[in-house]
Amino acid sequence: MTTLIWFLIIFGTIVIVHEFGHYFFARRSGILVREFSIGMGPKLYSHRSGSTAYSLRLLPLGGYVRMAGWQDEEADVRPGMNVSLISGADGKVTRINTSDKLMLEGGIPVQVDKADLVDDLVIRGYEAGNEDELKTYFVDHDATVIEKDGTEVQIAPRDVQFQSVSIWRRILVNFAGPMNNFLLAFIAFFLLALGMGVPSTSNTVGVVTHDSAAQVAGLKSGDKIQRVDGTKTTSFNAVAKAVNSAGNRQITLTVQRGSQTKQMQVKPRSGLIGIRSSIDRGLGTAAKYAVTEPWVMTRQILHALKSLVFGGFSLNKLAGPVGIYQMTNQATTGGLFTIIWFMASLSINLGIMNLLPIPMLDGGKIVLNFIEMIRRKPLAPEHEGAVMLVGAALVFALMIAVTINDILRIF
Numbered sequence: 476m477t478t479l480i481w482f483l484i485i486f487g488t489i490v491i492v493h494e495f496g497h498y499f500f501a502r503r504s505g506i507l508v509r510e511f512s513i514g515m516g517p518k519l520y521s522h523r524s525g526s527t528a529y530s531l532r533l534l535p536l537g538g539y540v541r542m543a544g545w546q547d548e549e550a551d552v553r554p555g556m557n558v559s560l561i562s563g564a565d566g567k568v569t570r571i572n573t574s575d576k577l578m579l580e581g582g583i584p585v586q587v588d589k590a591d592l593v594d595d596l597v598i599r600g601y602e603a604g605n606e607d608e609l610k611t612y613f614v615d616h617d618a619t620v621i622e623k624d625g626t627e628v629q630i631a632p633r634d635v636q637f638q639s640v641s642i643w644r645r646i647l648v649n650f651a652g653p654m655n656n657f658l659l660a661f662i663a664f665f666l667l668a669l670g671m672g673v674p675s676t677s678n679t680v681g682v683v684t685h686d687s688a689a690q691v692a693g694l695k696s697g698d699k700i701q702r703v704d705g706t707k708t709t710s711f712n713a714v715a716k717a718v719n720s721a722g723n724r725q726i727t728l729t730v731q732r733g734s735q736t737k738q739m740q741v742k743p744r745s746g747l748i749g750i751r752s753s754i755d756r757g758l759g760t761a762a763k764y765a766v767t768e769p770w771v772m773t774r775q776i777l778h779a780l781k782s783l784v785f786g787g788f789s790l791n792k793l794a795g796p797v798g799i800y801q802m803t804n805q806a807t808t809g810g811l812f813t814i815i816w817f818m819a820s821l822s823i824n825l826g827i828m829n830l831l832p833i834p835m836l837d838g839g840k841i842v843l844n845f846i847e848m849i850r851r852k853p854l855a856p857e858h859e860g861a862v863m864l865v866g867a868a869l870v871f872a873l874m875i876a877v878t879i880n881d882i883l884r885i886f
Contacts, residue, residue: 478804483535485803485818487513489656489825490538496655497540497648498527504644507543507635509628514538518624526617526629536796541628542648544636551620551630552590552598560585560598560612567615568598576625585612592620592630642848649840656826660772661765663819668761671812672754676710679753687749692741694730694750701736702729711752719746772823780827797878801885834866 490513501508507526514532521530532538552558552571559582561570572579585600588609592598596614614630621627633639637648675681680698683689700708703717704726718726725742741748794802799821806817830838843862847853854862 478800478807481807481814482800482803485814485821486535486799488818489659489822492655492659492822493652493825493829494538494540496651496653497542500644500648500651501540501542501637504640504648505635506637506640506648507629507631508540509543509631510539510541510626512539512541518626521626523619523627528626528628530626542637543629543631544633544638551592551622551628552587554587554589556587558585558587558598558600559583562612563615565615567613567618569615569618570621570627571598571614571618571630572621574621574623574625576623577621579621585610592618593633593636596630596632638853642844646841646844649837649844650830652837653826653829656822656829657769659822660769660819660826663815663822664768665761665765667812667815667819668764669756669758672756673760673764674711674751675753675755675760676712677753678708678711678714680750681753682751684749684751687747688741688744689748689750692728692739692748694728694739694741694748695732696753697732699731700728701731703727705729718743718748722746769819769823772820773827776824776827780831794877797882797885833870834862835870836866839863839866 494511494513498508498511509526510528510530512530512532514530514535515537516532516534519531519533521528523529552573556573559572559579560568561572561579561582563569570579570582572582584603585598586604587598587600589599590597592614596616596618598612598614599609600612601608602610616630616632618630619627620630637645678700680689680694680696680700683694683696700714702708703714704721706717708714708717721743723743723745725740728739728741730737730739802817806813829836830841832842833839834843839862843854843859853859
């Protein structure tokens with residue numbers, strides 16, 4: 476149960492941060508965000524605030540920000556549908572109910588003949604089953620639609636649609652999700668560095684292990700090892716390298732202790748003398764660690780992707796939700812700091828994976844944005860839809876395959 480709770484917290488945090496990036500920059504760009512959903516599949520809970528419905532869905536495998544103008548956004552109300560309309564004081568329709576799960580008090584039943592909720596903002600239809608009179612209802616710009624599953628979202632007039640903003644704003648909106656994942660990792664590593672500290676790169680001894688060769692020789696915490704057998708050592712790595720190369724041979728350390736400089740004879744044990752570096756918890760060191768650690772991880776992930784593509788594809792090189800759950804279980808045994816480190820590394824992974832140039836992923840959408848920029852016109856909606864459909868099918872098939880492989884590895 477503990478692992479499940481941490482899995483939901485870690486994965487939920489990463490998804491919320493990712494989707495909030497899309498949400499924030501979409502709103503800043505004037506794009507209507509109709510729904511902010513955590514999870515996929517059937518809706519468990521939904522609350523509408525302002526122009527956005529905030530939803531929690533059954534499957535904790537991701538989330539999405541539903542922006543006006545994407546794919547099927549224009550098909551809220553279709554000919555032949557039976558709807559219920561609520562009008563405001565000015566006579567314009569303010570709520571359109573298409574769901575059987577909710578009844579609107581005072582709603583006018585209408586069978587739709589034609590609906591345009593993008594440009595003309597009108598619904599034409601037959602009221603209360605009277606097929607002798609075709610009526611026209613004008614719709615308010617900020618009217619809402621109650622969808623089949625009961626989710627209430629705002630209609631999407633053309634001026635608030637995704638395609639109506641500049642190409643650079645659309646690129647920023649698409650990039651904002653992965654960008655937030657990198658920002659989350661930066662904050663997590665910064666907090667880790669403040670809490671745990673970062674091993675110093677200086678040549679200062681931090682800890683002397685009990686009954687070690689260093690303790691026998693008289694080394695103390697705070698000593699600076701300036702030379703090993705006459706070789707200058709300005710960093711802890713340089714000290715470790717010089718000591719390790721000596722094997723079990725006795726070495727001479729030149730040590731600065733306060734204002735004094737001493738020579739010490741130390742006999743390593745299998746290339747070790749039993750010292751650890753000092754720990755630095757400064758703000759500058761924490762900020763540096765928060766930048767360098769994600770960069771190191773990014774290089775490792777890119778190298779792994781290169782190996783996956785050019786070194787032979789294998790599902791064993793990938794992990795799906797089941798694999799991530801197992802890794803979460805391992806992380807929980809290491810305590811809070813290990814959990815934060817795991818969340819940060821997972822956030823970087825998600826950010827990079829989402830930037831891959833695969834249709835449906837953020838990277839694929841950005842590629843389409845640049846294609847539009849080069850062509851100076853967008854792809855035809857049916858072509859873009861087909862590309863997204865193929866990308867979605869590939870991603871879904873890969874996720875199923877990876878999940879099955881994760882389960883087989885367990886057993």
